[in-house]
Amino acid sequence: MNTLTNKRVLLGVSGSIAAYKSPDIVRRLQDLGAEVRVVITSGGREFVSERSLQTISKNKVHDNLWDKDAELSMGHIELAKWADIVIIAPASANTIAKLCHGKADDLLSTVILATSATVMIAPSMNQQMYASLAMKENLQLLKSRNVIIIEPGFGEQACGDVGEGRLAEPIDIAQQAAELFLSNSLSGKKVLITIGGTIEAIDPVRFISNHSSGKMGMSLAHACIQAGAKTTLVVGSISIEVERRAETIFVTSASEMYDAVMNNITSQDLFISCAAVADYRPSKVSLNKIKKTSSIKSIQLIENKDILASVCKLKDKPICIGFAAETENLISNAKHKLKNKKCDAIILNDISNSEIGLKSDENEVHFISEKNSEKIDKNSKQIIAEIIINKIAKYFF
Numbered sequence: 062m063n064t065l066t067n068k069r070v071l072l073g074v075s076g077s078i079a080a081y082k083s084p085d086i087v088r089r090l091q092d093l094g095a096e097v098r099v100v101i102t103s104g105g106r107e108f109v110s111e112r113s114l115q116t117i118s119k120n121k122v123h124d125n126l127w128d129k130d131a132e133l134s135m136g137h138i139e140l141a142k143w144a145d146i147v148i149i150a151p152a153s154a155n156t157i158a159k160l161c162h163g164k165a166d167d168l169l170s171t172v173i174l175a176t177s178a179t180v181m182i183a184p185s186m187n188q189q190m191y192a193s194l195a196m197k198e199n200l201q202l203l204k205s206r207n208v209i210i211i212e213p214g215f216g217e218q219a220c221g222d223v224g225e226g227r228l229a230e231p232i233d234i235a236q237q238a239a240e241l242f243l244s245n246s247l248s249g250k251k252v253l254i255t256i257g258g259t260i261e262a263i264d265p266v267r268f269i270s271n272h273s274s275g276k277m278g279m280s281l282a283h284a285c286i287q288a289g290a291k292t293t294l295v296v297g298s299i300s301i302e303v304e305r306r307a308e309t310i311f312v313t314s315a316s317e318m319y320d321a322v323m324n325n326i327t328s329q330d331l332f333i334s335c336a337a338v339a340d341y342r343p344s345k346v347s348l349n350k351i352k353k354t355s356s357i358k359s360i361q362l363i364e365n366k367d368i369l370a371s372v373c374k375l376k377d378k379p380i381c382i383g384f385a386a387e388t389e390n391l392i393s394n395a396k397h398k399l400k401n402k403k404c405d406a407i408i409l410n411d412i413s414n415s416e417i418g419l420k421s422d423e424n425e426v427h428f429i430s431e432k433n434s435e436k437i438d439k440n441s442k443q444i445i446a447e448i449i450i451n452k453i454a455k456y457f458f
């Protein structure tokens with residue numbers, strides 16, 4: 062499973078302004094199951110309190126190569142051996158340069174030289190510093206030594222500049238670390254996922270839609286990418302960020318979603334229909350806003366094409382996985398859907414329970430195929446997604 066469960070992460074915090082985000086990085090790593098210890102440089106200490114890092118990591122923060130107690134037992138060597146992975150986040154320009162030269166003049170740089178664990182760095186600095194030739198060459202050198210670079214983001218910086226050099230998001234840092242421990246169960250496979258709700262226009266301002274947030278679909282997208290799949294998303298109405306590593310096609314209505322899926326389904330190995338697609342749409346879309354005084358008092362509906370059933374009917378169909386959001390007769394309704402649509406498996410969720418399902422961060426589902434019916438106990442949607450993808454890989458690939 063794609064988590065950091067039982068993994069020991071040594072987080073190095075160096076002197077970038079973004080060090081104030083390091084307690085959040087600790088949290089995100091812990092959320093994925095890691096035990097985290099922190100080494101901080103003197104530069105890092107200028108931007109974040111050791112007390113915060115100590116409280117959140119629930120471990121002493123290591124800051125001193127010359128710590129008398131620690132060095133009795135060779136503290137820097139112990140830390141270097143303890144770690145399954147070392148992540149420097151944020152990595153300052155100075156610390157990056159020190160890594161390039163193999164310097165060992167503080168605890169962090171010494172640990173890096175002494176560790177055999179994988180090292181990841183998340184550069185964070187002013188856009189001009191990041192764009193400098195020295196930085197580019199330094200990063201290139203580190204890459205050639207198998208240091209993994211967590212690319213910084215683009216945007217407004219603490220100094221007011223706009224450009225590349227912002228620390229990657231803490232959640233992305235944690236997830237990229239988790240990816241290192243993956244099984245690559247969908248390596249080389251192509252996956253198409255529909256995500257979110259559809260919007261069916263009534264007139265230029267009104268529509269019929271649903272409460273889908275897109276969280277479950279986006280968690281599946283993360284899980285597929287982490288499992289090594291080339292992932293394409295067809296995304297309707299969502300209230301979350303889009304997974305940037307996937308190719309994404311944005312749509313509004315069910316008809317647009319149908320076209321986007323059909324135009325991109327050839328050569329896919331796996332199709333996951335996770336979107337909450339409207340079964341019906343208004344038969345007529347008024348060009349003008351319908352007035353309160355209008356004689357129209359009801360909306361006539363016509364049926365939308367069934368995307369999942371249509372993909373299942375294709376001659377060279379991919380493995381097709383559907384979602385069934387049910388409120389009653391859960392298992393029998395899901396089995397009926399499996400048979401009716403001729404898909405390979407149905408992920409059933411009980412949306413009558415507000416703690417799980419549509420807008421919630423958690424879910425509890427049943428994985429139902431012709432041969433298997435397995436409950437996946439309540440957990441975060443990300444963990445549920447990883448379990449689903451593991452099952453798909455195990456049963457169908």
Ligand SMILES: Cc1cc2nc3c(=O)[nH]c(=O)nc-3n(C[C@H](O)[C@H](O)[C@H](O)COP(=O)(O)O)c2cc1C
Pocket residue numbers: 074075076077078079102103104105152153154155156157185186187
């Ligand atoms: C206010 C302020 C903000 C800074 N922000 C950054 C930064 O975002 N990234 C960076 O690489 N250096 C930044 N620096 C410079 C580093 O803190 C400095 O190079 C320091 O020596 C780094 O030490 P370290 O790499 O041992 O942690 C900043 C300095 C100051 C005074």
